[in-house]
Amino acid sequence: MNCEFCGGKTFKKKVRKVHWLDQRLYIVDDVEAEVCAECGERYYHATTLDAIDRTLRAGRQVIKQELQVQVVAMPA
Ligand SMILES: [Zn+2]
Known part of the structure; x- marks a missing residue:
C-alpha cells in the first residue's frame, strides 16, 4: 500500500506496538504492521488489532517482562 x-x-514488518485496552497499557511484540519506508508511519489491519484485544482479554498472552512506567509532563 x-x-x-x-x-x-x-512494507510488511513485525513491530513492537504500544497498545491500550480497558485503560491498561501493554507493549506487544511481533505485531504485523505495514510500515512506510519514507516516514516510518505504521498501519495495522483491523483484524490484527482485534486479535491483540482478543488475546489480551482471554489472558492468553505470554508475559515477557513487567515494567514500571513514569508518566511525566514537560516543564512549562
Ligand atoms: Zn509515509
Whole structure:
C-alpha cells in the first residue's frame, strides 16, 4: 500500500506496538504492521488489532517482562 501521509511505499514488518485496552497499557511484540519506508508511519489491519484485544482479554498472552512506567509532563 501507499502511505496516507507522504505517499511512500509501505512494507510488511513485525513491530513492537504500544497498545491500550480497558485503560491498561501493554507493549506487544511481533505485531504485523505495514510500515512506510519514507516516514516510518505504521498501519495495522483491523483484524490484527482485534486479535491483540482478543488475546489480551482471554489472558492468553505470554508475559515477557513487567515494567514500571513514569508518566511525566514537560516543564512549562
Ligand atoms: Zn509515509
